Amino acid sequence: MPRRADARIYKSYGDDSMKRTVEEVRESGSYKAVANRYGINRTTLMNHVKGMKCKKIGRPTVLTMQEEEILVHNLVKLGEWGYGFDRLQLQCCVQDYVRRIDRPNPFHNGMPGPDWCLIFERRWSKEISRRVAQNLPKNWAAAGSEEVMVDCYNKLKDIIARFDLQNKPQNIFNCDEICFQTDTGIQKVLCKRE
Structure with missing residues (x-):
């Protein structure tokens, strides 16, 4: 439960499953199909494939x-x-x-x-x-x-x-x-x- 009531709740994807989905996107080239198959947000998947915003969430x-x-x-x-x-x-x-x-x-x-x-x-x-x-x-x-x-x-x-x-x-x-x-x-x- 977040400390603040208005804090954003982030969905957590396992590292192994995210690596597998990224590899599958690179092989197939289709973001939408892979995102639908695994229930991952398409934008999140695109960011992981491009290596953007992949660091830990929150304050260090x-x-x-x-x-x-x-x-x-x-x-x-x-x-x-x-x-x-x-x-x-x-x-x-x-x-x-x-x-x-x-x-x-x-x-x-x-x-x-x-x-x-x-x-x-x-x-x-x-x-x-x-x-x-x-x-x-x-x-x-x-x-x-x-x-x-x-x-x-x-x-x-x-x-x-x-x-x-x-x-x-x-x-x-x-x-x-x-x-x-x-x-x-x-x-x-x-x-x-x-």
């Missing part, structure tokens, strides 16, 4: 397709690791990126709005979806048994020996679980579509 996106692919890949990875981004975090991430690369920022107040998020999610709906975040699963919580801990420390000893870290404590970093969120509530995050 702020991020390039490659940048959006990288962003979607990172959203999927973060979701797999249990740190899914919500819409506000996505907006802040895009705002920060656009500022860093010094690209003209078309967003109101420099930050993408909710409409941008909806359109972005719709554009990448085959790869990502928005879901309610889940709490820490019971089997992950049960992974803190004695056998698991002993195995973890044995692997840590092996790594310290392999990389010769016994006398290099400055190269060993510690992390605690204070910042890990276990009660996610009803927050919706972006993650891989499954």
